[in-house]
Amino acid sequence: MKLESFEKTADQCVRHSNLISVCAYNGNKITATLQNSMLKSHEYIMTDHELVKSYFYKNNSVHLPLLTIAKETQLEEKLIATKHQLQSFIFQNLDPVVIIDKWDKVITVNAAFHSTFGFTAIEVLGLDASELPILPDDRKFEVILNRSFTVLGEKVKGYETIRKTKDGKVLQVHLSCFPLLDEKNELDGWAVIIRDITERKQAQELLIKSEKLSIAGELAAGIAHEIRNPITSVKGFLQLMQSSNFEKQIYYDIMSSEITRIEQILSELLMLAKPQAVHFARKDVMVLIRDVVTLLGPQATLNNVQIITDLKTELTQIMCEENQIKQVCINFIKNAIDAMPDGGNLTIQLISSKTQELIIRFIDEGNGIPDELISKLGQPFYTTKEKGTGLGFMVSKRIVENHQGTVNICSEVGKGTTIEVKLPN
Template sequence: MQLILGLVKSGFLEKLVSRLDRVEPEEIHQIVTRLIQEKGFLENVFEALQEGLIIIDPEGKIMFLNRAACQFFGITPENSLGEKISSKIRGIDTISLKRSKQAISRDIEIFYPEHRMLNFYLSPIDDPKNQELPLGQVMLIRDNTSSHAETQQNIESERLNALTLLAAGVAHEIGNPLNSLDIHLQLLNRKINKLAPGERKDLTEHLKTARNEISRLDTILKQFLNAVRPTTPSRSPHDLNAVLHQTLKLLEPEIASRNISVNLELSETLPKALIDPDQFQQVFYNLLRNAYQSISSDEGLIEIHTHSTETDFLISISDNGTGIPHENMGSLFEPYRTTKSTGSGLGLLIVRRIIREHGGEIEIQSQPEAGTEILIHLPHTAPRPRMLPAPVIDL
């Protein structure tokens, strides 16, 4: 703050010092009071800003930071003032700040205390007496997380529209030949069955391989179409806990074979949800399968929680598996992007599409080697338009 006052009042203080010997004590008291009041006024202005503000001295040390900057980077004035900014904000190079004589605008992604997309504008504070060395730097930080998310949603929407158009062509160009191949292989199988046992063995093996590959291609095609083709949920009131139990029953043999424990904390007062039960069984199936496939230890644990607020259902599925690397978190919902050796990369894309068609949203939190938590937010009813009150106009 001393740096700010020095910049704002440098001309005033020079005049004051030049005539200090002629100033009466009462006038000095008034001047000091005025400076204190103006210092408090400036601090209040800076604290009211939604943008983060940091003042840096020529050595790259933090001289002032407002409340918004503290919230963005998870720091406090007590442990930051007088410290080099590079030690408090990763990715900021103090040496580059010293050498920079021009304004800098950069985007930065941070993961703590919250995942945010920030833009900071850094401008040098010129010293009228020394043009070579600035008095310091002013850093203004804006939170672009929401606009970045909106841009990503637009990109994703355009991508899905392109995939939907592609799906129509794929269904015709690949689906029909696959059906034709399967029919001809059935005819071939009938003729092979009429051969002598010695001649039949090798041909039967080759035929089995061909039919398995056709079946695999057909499965991939159906997964692709289910992932991108718009569908309208057939909604009716259903118990989410019951759908979870049904899904767990389907997966019980494989979960038990891996010695994985399942801990259920399901709300007994959960109201019925307006959902498509088949689609939500697919959601739970994909998420639970991902959970137990990520667990490699003998003490595997999957925890499932359900809860209800006044407006939403909250469903949490967490595991103590290998977790997801930070560099993969941004591409989880991209088609055909998977960390599994045998995965199609369409599971999470299908899950999010179904949840969003029900008016909900999915949130994923993960740490490498510490596990993953999936949180589903689902509204009690389909969202309805709300009439806003007419604005009051003073004439």
């Protein structure tokens, strides 16, 4: 009993020091009762060769300090590895990265930030996120908006915006951000990744301009034919009036109407051909479609194609770049006309979806497109036309995607093709 009491006292003393005691006894010289008692009160026992766990131990609150230390060491090593990976991600990233703490102060920027925008880390560290010199004045609201998402633990998916360099140059960028959490899974700050897409956007603009000039050239024959008719009418009425001793108001009305039509067609052609600044504003898509139909009406007539408009919806205004949406409509209408070499009907529908999207459908009665070719549409220089470049569809798809919309194609060989454009309302 004295030996058992001594064991318990020794255990209590060393346990408070986060240690374990190991006592060695000759099993042949102590009683079985004492052995069982020690097996119940000691989590580990020492054999002649190793330290093993006691299967009779009842107090689960006692832990082996050596094992705890080992686990803590493993966790610390994992923490160091994770920290190293995060630093590598930040400083080796080819895109500018900005780390902002939970008080909205800039605490880290990488080398790509300096090479892209010209500002050194010394110039920006410690600044409030909204005071970053790369922010144009009219874009400061983005900081508040992005932070509101990260506070809720949400990522801000990439969106296109602008930032400025130290020398005043404006860059087109793709920006995304995400929250940074501490060991308690609480917000500890947020990271911003900025990708310079200026060259890519410039390349897209060149494609759009190239496609515009191509379209203008292709429409020239139809427009020349359409303008020749009213000019012939005006010329004939003028000759008739010169040889007549009296005036007829109807002649003036017809000439005025014909001249107005000429002006309308030429205005649309010039609007298409000349460079336009990208400016998003609320525009009525129904009006845009009617303008485009007026422009392409002559070409449709020359190809024995009748354009039917089915504009049912009342919600027709969207935020868009007017001339780019017109170009999308022109491209898809031209494709439909080309798909019907023997003539036919082209139906243009405008409806609203239940998800507040505006849907434009271009439905032709052409030869259709095989399923295996549909997936390839939109690739540069891939086309189903004998003399096409494939750029028209690609440019149109890019324009729609830049408006946060989508383009879908449904086609049946021998019956026709439907192109559906969805744009956010």
